[in-house]
Amino acid sequence: MINDKVKEVLNEQINKEFYSAYLYLAMSAYFDDIGLCGFANWTKVQAREEVDHGMIIFDYLIDRDCKVTLKQIDYPENDFSSPLQVFERILEHEKYVTSSIDCIAYMSQEECDMATRNFINWYLTEQVEEEKNASDVITKLKLFGDEKASLFLIDKELLDREYKKHTFS
Numbered sequence: 001m002i003n004d005k006v007k008e009v010l011n012e013q014i015n016k017e018f019y020s021a022y023l024y025l026a027m028s029a030y031f032d033d034i035g036l037c038g039f040a041n042w043t044k045v046q047a048r049e050e051v052d053h054g055m056i057i058f059d060y061l062i063d064r065d066c067k068v069t070l071k072q073i074d075y076p077e078n079d080f081s082s083p084l085q086v087f088e089r090i091l092e093h094e095k096y097v098t099s100s101i102d103c104i105a106y107m108s109q110e111e112c113d114m115a116t117r118n119f120i121n122w123y124l125t126e127q128v129e130e131e132k133n134a135s136d137v138i139t140k141l142k143l144f145g146d147e148k149a150s151l152f153l154i155d156k157e158l159l160d161r162e163y164k165k166h167t168f169s
C-alpha cells in the first residue's frame with residue numbers, strides 16, 4: 001500500500017505529465033503554423049510520449065490498489081516567438097519536471113516505500129534524456145543561428161523522429 005503523501009505526489013505527477021503533453025501540442029501547432037514540419041513533428045511525438053508518462057503512473061497507482069484523482073489541466077502558453085525560444089522553454093520545463101521527479105524519489109525513500117522508489121528510477125533516467133534532447137537542439141540552433149538554410153536542415157532532421165510507445169520496464 002502507498003501512503004497518502006506519496007499517493008498525492010504521484011497523482012500530481014500524472015497532471016504534470018498531461019500538462020506537458022498539452023504544452024508540447026501547443027508548440028507543435030506553432031511550428032506547423034510557421035511551416036516548420038520537422039519541429040512540429042518532433043514536439044507532437046514528444047506530446048504522445050508525455051501521455052505515456054502520465055499513463056504509466058496511472059497504471060502503477062491502479063496496480064497498487066490506489067485511488068487515482070485526476071485534476072484540472074491548466075491551459076499552456078500559446079504564444080511563441082522563435083524555434084530557439086521554444087526549445088529554451090522546453091529545457092526550462094523539463095528541468096522543472098526533473099525537480100518534481102526528484103521530490104517523488106526523495107519522498108518515497110523517506111517514507112520507506114521502496115517499490116515506488118524503484119518505480120521512479122525509470123523517470124529519473126528518462127528526464128536525463130529529455131533534458132539532453134532539448135539541449136542538443138538548442139546547441140544546433142545557437143550554432144547555426146536563424147539562417148534559413150540551416151533551419152531547413154534542422155527541420156529535416158527533426159522530421160525523422162518517430163513515436164515509440166513508452167512502457168515501464
Ligand code: FEO
Pocket residue numbers: 017020049050053094097130
Ligand atoms: Fe514526462 Fe518531459 O517529462
